[in-house]
Amino acid sequence: MASRKFLGAAAFMLAAALPAVAVAPAHAQAPSTCGGQLSDYISNGLMAASFAGTVNRNGVEKPMTLTQALLHGSAVRAEINNGPSDYKSVTSNLGVEGDSGGRGTVYFWTGWGLAKSTNVKCTLGTRVTSIIGILEDKGATFQLSRI
Secondary structure (H helix, E strand, O other), X not given: OOOHXXXXXXXXXXXXXXXXXXXXXXXXXXXXXXXXXXXXXXXXXXXXXXXXXXXEEOOEEEEEEEEEOOOOOOEEEEEEEOOOOOEEEEEEEOEEEEOOOOEEEEEEEEOOEEEEEEEEEEOXXXXXXXXXXXXXXHOEEEEEEEO
């Protein structure tokens, strides 16, 4: 059985080999009002608080987390715990698309495919406190809150 350290390194290398989530707005981007900028989700130089919640597939909920992977940059680690024999952890870049109103849509890779937010919530200012979204490849939805 491979060690957890080896599996983590393998997942990181796999994520590096995956295509980056590059999203460029097709219009002039307004100042962020909620989640329209990368800094609304993660911090450079400080480890931002993680997000935790659940992913729901066919009425069954599983624990899910999203954590900043490095002190600088847009790398995040998404983890889905589908049981002891099916634990999924993927490190990828966080992609943010801001709309003309300053609201954002966030994208990141999970062990179940690409995650896309359908709604983000901010309690004070532009800092995102909740992410609601979908994993289209699995027909699943997720809800994460900042912890």
